[in-house]
Amino acid sequence: MEESSKLGLQLLFYEGLRIAEAITLEWRDVDFAEKTLSVRPENQKLTLALAQAKSAETYVVSLSTRAEAPTQARADEEPVLDEGGKPAPWMFASAQSKTKCLPDKALGRAMVRLWKPERKEGQSRC
Numbered sequence: 001m002e003e004s005s006k007l008g009l010q011l012l013f014y015e016g017l018r019i020a021e022a023i024t025l026e027w028r029d030v031d032f033a034e035k036t037l038s039v040r041p042e043n044q045k046l047t048l049a050l051a052q053a054k055s056a057e058t059y060v061v062s063l064s065t066r067a068e069a070p071t072q073a074r075a076d077e078e079p080v081l082d083e084g085g086k087p088a089p090w091m092f093a094s095a096q097s098k099t100k101c102l103p104d105k106a107l108g109r110a111m112v113r114l115w116k117p118e119r120k121e122g123q124s125r126c
Contacts, residue, residue: 002093004102005110007070011037013106014067016043023102026089032072110113 005031011022011105024043041056063071071091079087090101 004074004100005107007067008092008102008107009110009114010040010067010070012111014064018059019104019107020045023092023104023107025091027075027091028089029089030063030071030075032068032075034062035068037061037063076085 008022011017012019013023016021017037018040021039021043025037025039029038029040029106030036035078038060040058044056044059074091080093081087092102092106
């Protein structure tokens with residue numbers, strides 16, 4: 001499994017983030033000094049028709065000690081560059097399109113692979 005998928009799953013499990021909130025995190029949303037992650041309203045699951053979307057604010061999640069080290073390690077890696085040669089803003093930049101974040105299905109598939117039992121050669125699927 002790729003390191004970015006591992007970190008994404010750790011953020012889902014340890015921080016209680018939704019998949020869309022995790023994959024749309026940008027490096028500007030991480031404060032290592034305060035050990036926090038900020039989830040901006042545009043990345044939250046909100047009902048647009050209700051006042052909830054109009055009054056939503058950024059919420060801050062404490063970065064747990066289990067997620068802090070891998071997040072810091074990811075920040076210390078060579079940055080992914082976009083087509084213009086600038087570092088991509090996302091923690092999880094897409095390998096196919098560096099101008100976008102990971103697709104929302106990527107972490108879901110990684111989670112399925114995490115619990116999918118290994119099959120031995122010749123063993124049936126059932």
